[in-house]
Amino acid sequence: MVKYFSLCLAILLFGICIGKCEEVCYIFGENSDSIVNDSRIISVNDTDMIPFTTAGVGGVTYNPNMTYKAIKELFIQKIEPGKVHQKTVDVLKSSGSRTIDQACDIYSYLTKHWTYVEGAKNETYDSLFNASTILAMNNKGDCNDFAILMASMLESIAGTTRIVLARGPVSSHAYAEVYLGNMVTDKTRVTQIINWLKEKYNKNEITTTRNLSSGDVWLNLDWGRNNFAVADCPGGSPPFPAKERIIVYTYKPPMTTLNPTPLSIFSSRPYGRKNVSENIEFDANRSNEVDTITNYNWDFGDKSHKEGKICVVNHTYLQGGNYTVSLIVTDERDQKNMSSLIIDVRGDQTQSKPIIESFSANPEVITPGASSNLIWATKGASSVTLSPGIGNVELNGNLRVSPNITTTYLLRSSNLNDSDEKTVRVLVRQMQPQPEKPEGILSYSPKEPMEGDVITFDASQSVDRDSNIIYYEWNFGDGNISTNKICQHVYNRYGRYIVVLTVIDESGQRNYTLKQIEVRPSAELSVDSFTFTPNPVCAGKTTTMAWTTSHAMGVTITPGIGSLEPSGSMVISPIQGMGYTIQAWNSSAHTKPKTVFLGVQQCMIDEPDQATNPSQDTGPYASSQTRAIEGCVKYLGGNIVRIGVDVVLKEVFNGNVFYIGSATTSRASGTFRIVYSIDRLQNPFNPYLIIQAFSGGKPFTDPVENVWNQDRVELLCMPTPR
The missing domain is CATH 2.60.40.2470 (SoxY domain)
Structure with missing residues (x-):
């Protein structure tokens, strides 16, 4: 059974209500299409709790629970089309808008430059990295990271992607898919893309996911390396064997489809070396099998051109030599593509001995299931054959082979007079067991550090089961590093920091351990x-x-x-x-x-005594620095109130109210007199004074305002005392 990324996030679905879903893995074959058994995509409620198993180094596992909704939201946070757009532009070799060959450029770049590393060991699913972080790590990560970066780069050119998590009988796996279109509403476009992939990569089958009800088709972008299944193109590998699959990320509507790219393929006859003045036929019929080509632009390499709707043309060379023939095809959507072919034209009938200038295999050593590229160049030959089991080939070219056992390939070049031969061997070597990676175990003290504290970081408990750890590196998250097994560090500012411990063993295997620590402020406000x-x-x-x-x-x-x-x-x-x-x-x-x-x-004002508030203009208050105001309190009918009420004088200044003085009416005469010091006034020149009577702490009369220039006032009680 094919083994995919061993440390991929696994999904175990226990007791979850699974609804019927009509999305299945779908193989577009050479003569017929087929559905992969046990490949359905299941539906899960947002509120369902899903236990995860994340395999760690040495078989250590963690099993946190998350809702399906939380998992989807987590993946959404990691997709960053804007932050990887410039890298995507640098990678693209093809022009146009959202074309299938641009998707292939991205796929080819990632599969060639990806370094698989095990997922960061963490008690939660937060070990997923953002797409920009994965780029910054030079394309390193597990299957989750590969899917996240693949989806981000495709979305940066306006493609629609999603990520699938699949549970298999042995392990589980994550992979990305890109939306091709709908077989009901846009069957022609989808079929053109599928056929284009088959022709471009010489494939009989293309792996997709298809909704049998709606007709939506998604292209599988899975990939593996080493002793895993190898997909050398999008949709090129069989689907990961899984009985249950769920969608954890889907680009928000509206969905956009990839645009087909025309295929530029042509051949020349007669095969092998051509002669001067010989009629040579160039045939591009295979290009028209995938798409409707509206224009063929031929460049024969001798400053001669032909252009039009004819896919088969003839040309004659007047001089011998090597010529590069180029064909640019344009389809009905004005999309273009180009291919080229080098032909050798013999100048006369007198031939010298043919020479094989070079013949090599790259790489010369492969593992079972992998491929090697045979490359050759000849001179003076009219025909070239390659054996075993291949036959006639171009005079100069390359061919990818995948032998199951060590094979010696024979290249034979010949002309009418002579021949030349060379051999190259492709060694098929069985995979050796991969060495285990070291496990970095970090600790620190004190456990609750404060800014300015000396913190001791210790990696002495790190282990390696088949080798020895020879290198330690600490990244403290504040721009500082250390390469000691045990080291000390001081954080000058409080906050949360991600500490990364990197360990490398004698076999070159490395691993990373992350830990978040919180540094508290040195003093509490x-x-x-x-x-x-x-x-x-x-x-x-x-x-x-x-x-x-x-x-x-x-x-x-x-x-x-x-x-x-x-x-x-x-x-x-x-x-x-x-x-x-x-x-x-x-x-x-x-x-x-x-x-x-x-x-x-509102307070009851006591009867002022003679010492503090004299009733006569005598004593210390009876001077030019004091003033007096007197009066009486009357009922509405005009009778004087003789029950004894408190009269308070206040000053209003800058919106604030200040107490100036008070007096109590006489029970005998019903009058009052308030003497106050000008020194107590906030504005001694033109103060705004208010006088009002109170009984029992509550207003007894309406206030009389602006009494600064008045010596006597009459206060009228309210209709109903309150």
Whole structure:
């Protein structure tokens, strides 16, 4: 059985309600199509819990549970078309918009430049890397990473992709697919792409996924290396053997289809070397089998050209030599493609001995199932044969072979007079067991470090079961590294850091271990106290607001106070109760809030005595620095109130109310007199004064405003005292 990436994310579905789905692996064959048994894609509810098994080094496994919805959202975060677009542009060899040969360019680049490494060992599924991270790691990762990068690069050229997770009888596997189109609404386009792939890569079968109900077709982009199944083109490998598959990522609608690319293929007759003045036929009929070609542009390499709708043309060379014949085909969508062929034209009938200038195999040593490319160049030959089992070939060319056993290939070049031979051997070597990778085990202390602490990192518990670890490298996540087995490091700023330990053994195998650590701030920001004295306070009177903090650069108090020092006090005179909030802040822009409610109440004013508020213009208050206001309180009918009520004089300044003085009406005469000091006024030149009577702490009369220039006032009680 074909073994795919051994450390791929596995999916175990236990007790999940599986709905019927009509998507299956579908093989477009040479003469007929077929459905792969046990290949359906199942449907899963978003809320279903799915246990994962992520294989770690040495068989260690972790089994966290996630909902199907959480898994899909996680894969969506990793697809980054915008961040890999420039790399995709650099990789593309083909022009055009979203064409199948551009998809093949991306596939070819990744399969040739990919280095398989085991997934990072982590207790959660967060070990998946973003597409940009995979590029930064020089195309390294497991099957999940390969699928993520493949999907991102294809989406960067506006392709529609998805990622499939499949559970097999032995292991599980992830792979990407790209949307080709719909066999119901756009059968011609899909068929052209499938046939194009068969012709381009000389394949009899192309592997896809097809929805038998809707007709949607997705091209399989799976791939393997070493002793895994090798796919040398998109859709070129048999589907991974799996009984259950789920879709974990799909590009959001609307879906876009790949555009077919015309195929440029032609041959020449007679085969082998041609003669001067000989009629040579060039046949491009195979190009028209895949697509509808509207124009053939021939360049015969001798400054002669032909162009038109005819796919078979004839040409005669007047001089001997090697000529490069090129054909550019254009289809009905104005898509173009080009191919070329080198032909050898003999100048006269007198021939010298044919020479095989070069004959080689690359590589010369392969594993079972792999392929080698035979390359040759000849001179002076009219025909070339290759054996065993191949026959006539071009005078100069290459051919990919996949022998099951070690094989010696014979190349024979000949003309009318003589011949030449050379051999090359392709050695088929059985795969040796792969050495195990070392396992990096890291620890650190203290377990809850603070910024500025010396942290000891220890990799001495790392193990290698078949070799010895010879190299350690720490990446602390802040731009610093160390190559010691045990080392110390200081973080100068608090935060979360990803520490990566890399270990390499004597056989060159390497592995990575990641750990996130949190570095706490060196000092905790706090509001130690925030008080009002007194609290509650009488309306119009003052209270002292005081506060203290720890490790703060300053504070902001709202409402209406603003920014102040980290610790301090101030006097305020509130007019109504409210909550005040203090917010301490430090140099790292961290804040710590605290809220205290200040109560404000209407207080009963005691009868002032002669010492503090004399009723006569005598004593220290009877001077040029004092003023007096007197009057009475009357009912609405005009009678004087003689029950004894409190009269309060206040000043309004900058929106705040300040207490100035008070008196109680006489029970005998019903009059009052308030003497106050000008020094107590906030605005001693033109203060805004308000006078009002209270009974039992509640307003007894309406206020009389702006009484600064009045010596006597009459206060009228309200219709219903409140």
